[in-house]
Amino acid sequence: xxxxxxxxxxxxIEALNLEDIQVEDIETEAPLFGDGLGLDSIDALxxxxxxxxxxxxxxxxxDTKTREHFASVASLANYITENKx
Amino acid sequence: MSxxxxxxxxxxxxxxxxxxxxxxxLRQFQLPFVLVDDGSESATKQVLEQLGQASDVTLVxxxxxxxxxxxxxxxxxxxxxxxxxxxxxxxxxxxxxLETVPRLLALSQEQPQSLISGQPVYDESVxxxxxxxxxxxxxxxxxxxxxxxxxxxxxxxxxYPLAQTVQLLNRCKIGKRMDFDIEILVRxxxxxxxxxxxxxxxxxPEGGISHFDALWDNVKISAMHTRLFFGMLPRxxxxxxxxxxxxNKPQQTHWSTTKERGTILGIKTxxxxxxxxxxxxxxxxxxxxxxxxxxxxxxxxxxxxxxLAHLTQYADxxxxxxxxxxxxxxxxxxxxxTMLDKLAAWQGDFKPDNLTIHGQEHFERLAEGKQxxxxxxxxxxxxxxxxxxxxxxxxxxxxxxxxxxxxEQFNNVMEAINPEAGVNLIQVQSLGPSTAILLKQKLDDGxxxxxxxxxxxxxxxxRVVWADFLGxxxxxxxxxxxxxxxxxxxxxxxxxxxxxxxxxxxFNVYFEPFRDPLTxxxxxxxxxxxxxxxxxxxxxxxxxxxxxxQWYNFYNFWQLTGQHNDK
Numbered sequence: 001x002x003x004x005x006x007x008x009x010x011x012x013i014e015a016l017n018l019e020d021i022q023v024e025d026i027e028t029e030a031p032l033f034g035d036g037l038g039l040d041s042i043d044a045l046x047x048x049x050x051x052x053x054x055x056x057x058x059x060x061x062x063d064t065k066t067r068e069h070f071a072s073v074a075s076l077a078n079y080i081t082e083n084k085x
Numbered sequence: 086m087s088x089x090x091x092x093x094x095x096x097x098x099x100x101x102x103x104x105x106x107x108x109x110x111l112r113q114f115q116l117p118f119v120l121v122d123d124g125s126e127s128a129t130k131q132v133l134e135q136l137g138q139a140s141d142v143t144l145v146x147x148x149x150x151x152x153x154x155x156x157x158x159x160x161x162x163x164x165x166x167x168x169x170x171x172x173x174x175x176x177x178x179x180x181x182x183l184e185t186v187p188r189l190l191a192l193s194q195e196q197p198q199s200l201i202s203g204q205p206v207y208d209e210s211v212x213x214x215x216x217x218x219x220x221x222x223x224x225x226x227x228x229x230x231x232x233x234x235x236x237x238x239x240x241x242x243x244x245y246p247l248a249q250t251v252q253l254l255n256r257c258k259i260g261k262r263m264d265f266d267i268e269i270l271v272r273x274x275x276x277x278x279x280x281x282x283x284x285x286x287x288x289x290p291e292g293g294i295s296h297f298d299a300l301w302d303n304v305k306i307s308a309m310h311t312r313l314f315f316g317m318l319p320r321x322x323x324x325x326x327x328x329x330x331x332x333n334k335p336q337q338t339h340w341s342t343t344k345e346r347g348t349i350l351g352i353k354t355x356x357x358x359x360x361x362x363x364x365x366x367x368x369x370x371x372x373x374x375x376x377x378x379x380x381x382x383x384x385x386x387x388x389x390x391x392x393l394a395h396l397t398q399y400a401d402x403x404x405x406x407x408x409x410x411x412x413x414x415x416x417x418x419x420x421x422x423t424m425l426d427k428l429a430a431w432q433g434d435f436k437p438d439n440l441t442i443h444g445q446e447h448f449e450r451l452a453e454g455k456q457x458x459x460x461x462x463x464x465x466x467x468x469x470x471x472x473x474x475x476x477x478x479x480x481x482x483x484x485x486x487x488x489x490x491x492x493e494q495f496n497n498v499m500e501a502i503n504p505e506a507g508v509n510l511i512q513v514q515s516l517g518p519s520t521a522i523l524l525k526q527k528l529d530d531g532x533x534x535x536x537x538x539x540x541x542x543x544x545x546x547x548r549v550v551w552a553d554f555l556g557x558x559x560x561x562x563x564x565x566x567x568x569x570x571x572x573x574x575x576x577x578x579x580x581x582x583x584x585x586x587x588x589x590x591x592f593n594v595y596f597e598p599f600r601d602p603l604t605x606x607x608x609x610x611x612x613x614x615x616x617x618x619x620x621x622x623x624x625x626x627x628x629x630x631x632x633x634x635q636w637y638n639f640y641n642f643w644q645l646t647g648q649h650n651d652k
C-alpha cells in the first residue's frame with residue numbers, strides 16, 4: 001500500500017505542477033483540498049484526469065462520494081485499489 | 086384507497102323539469118346523491134329543496150350562480166368531506182345515457198386511481214355547430230397533453246377519484262364555467278392521473294336546457310386553452326416521459342401503437358400548423374398567445390424589463406445604436422419563435438442555405454486535424470440549432486453538456502422528432518472530476534463539446550466570478566472555465582443568432598477562437614480566471630448588442646438568487 005501512496009503523491013505533484021513540493025511533504029492522511037495541501041477545484045479536475053489516465057479508474061458521478069474519495073492520499077489509494085479496471 | 090364509496094354528483098341550474106327524472110332513474114343504483122343548486126331560480130329551487138329532504142340526498146345550495154364548474158367543484162368538495170371515495174358526475178338535463186352508468190361504476194371500481202369519463206357518441210339530435218366546436222377543442226387538448234390519451238374532454242359524465250381531484254382543486258384555480266370540464270381533465274392528466282374512457286350516447290332532449298352561452302363561454306374557453314397551452318410548454322418533458330414510460334409497460338399491442346402515434350402526433354400537430362400555414366402565420370398565431378403570457382406571467386416579464394433597462398442604459402452611455410422596437414413583449418415573442426426553431430431544426434427544415442457561418446475556417450482546420458475542441462456557448466440565441474445542423478450536414482460531432490434531470494427528458498422531445506438528437510447530449514449533475522473524465526474522452530476522440538458559460542451552478546451558486554456585463558458586474562459560473570483549463574483543449578466561442586430582418590428564416594453562426602489552450606497558472610490563478618471570464622462576458626455583450634431580443638436568460642442576470650434553473 002505504501003508504494004501506491006508514494007505513487008499517488010508523485011502523480012499529484014506531476015499532474016498539478018506542484019514545483020516546490022516533494023513526495024515526503026505530502027501526508028498520507030492529510031486533506032488534499034482546503035486546509036491541508038490546499039488544492040482547489042481545478043486541481044480536482046486535473047487530478048481526476050490524471051488518475052483516469054494512470055489507473056483507468058471510473059469515478060462515480062455522485063458528487064458527494066467523489067469528494068470523499070478525493071479527501072486524502074489514503075482515501076484515493078483505497079478507491080484505486082477497489083476500482084482498478 | 087381503502088374502500089370504494091361512490092356517490093352521484095349532480096350540478097343543477099334551472100333544470101327543475103328534468104332533474105327529478107334523472108334522480109329517480111338513478112335510484113336503482115342505490116347510491117347517495119350530492120345535489121348542487123347553482124343559484125337556481127325559485128321554481129327549480131323548490132324542486133331541489135324537496136328532493137333534498139330525502140335521506141339519501143345532500144343538497145349544496147350556492148347563493149349565487151357560479152357556473153357549471155363552480156357547482157361541480159362545490160359538489161366534489163362536499164362529497165369528499167362526507168368521506169366518499171368517488172363522485173359520479175351526471176348532468177341534470179338528462180342528456181347522458183343512464184344505461185352507461187353500470188359500466189362507468191364497474192370500471193371506476195376496478196381502477197379506483199383513474200378518472201373515468203364518458204366519450205360521447207352522438208345521435209342525430211346534436212346541433213352541428215356544437216359538433217364542430219368540439220373538434221377544435223379536441224385538437225387543443227391533444228396539443229396540451231401531447232397525446233391522444235384524452236379522447237373527449239367535454240363530456241360531463243365522469244367518475245372522479247376524490248382524493249386526487251380535491252388535492253388538485255386546492256392547488257390550482259380552475260375555470261368555473263363551461264371551461265371547467267376540459268381544464269380539470271387536462272390538469273388531472275398533467276398531475277399524472279390515468280384517464281379512461283367509455284363510449285356513451287348523448288341525447289339533446291327536447292325542452293332540455295343547456296347553459297352553453299355561445300359567445301361568453303367560447304371566450305372563456307379560448308382564454309383557458311391559451312393558459313393550458315403555456316402550461317403545457319414547461320411540461321413537455323414530463324408529458325413525453327410519461328408516454329415513454331407507459332410504452333414500456335407490457336400492454337396489448339394495439340394500445341401501445343395508438344399511444345406511440347399519439348406522442349408523435351402531439352408534436353407533429355404543432356409543426357403541422359407551422360408547416361401548413363407557414364412561418365409567418367405561425368408567428369401571427371403566436372402573438373395573442375404570447376400577449377396573454379406577457380400579461381399574466383409576471384416573473385418573466387419583470388426579468389425581461391430589467392434586462393431591457395440595463396441594455397438601453399448601457400447603449401445610451403456608450404452611444405451605441407440598438408435595434409428599434411425593443412419591448413418585453415417582443416422579447417418573449419422571440420423566445421416562442423426560438424422554441425419553434427429548435428423543433429424545426431431537428432425536423433430537418435433548415436438547410437445549409439439558411440445559415441451563414443462566420444469563422445468557418447477555424448472550424449475546418451480543426452475538423453481536419455481531428456482535434457477535439459471545447460465550444461463555450463450561452464443562452465443568447467439558439468445553440469440547439471447549431472447542434473442539429475452539424476449533425477445533419479457535417480461529420481463533426483458536437484456534444485452538448487447539460488445540467489439537471491430535466492435535460493434528459495427535454496431531449497426526449499427532440500428525439501421524437503429526430504432520433505439523432507439524443508446521440509450527443511451529455512447530462513451531468515455538476516462539473517466534477519467525473520465530468521472532466523467523460524469530456525476528455527470525447528475530446529480525445531476528436532469531438533466537440535459545447536458548455537454554456539452564462540448560468541451559475543444550481544448546486545454551487547456561490548462559485549462565481551463577477552464580470553462586467555452591459556455596464557454592471559454580473560455573476561458568471563467558474564465551472565465551465567475551470568473545466569476548460571483542466572481539459573487543455575482549444576476553446577472557441579459559439580453563438581447562433583437568428584436574423585430577424587429577413588423574411589426567410591436565417592441564422593448567423595459565429596465561431597471565434599478564444600483560448601488555445603486556456604491556462605490558469607497556479608501562481609495567479611484568481612487573476613487569470615477573472616481575466617478569462619471578463620473576456621467571455623465582453624464577447625457575450627458584443628453579440629447581445631447585435632441581437633438583444635435573443636437574450637434568453639429570463640431572470641435577474643446581475644444578481645444571485647439561489648433559484649436558477651439550468652433549462
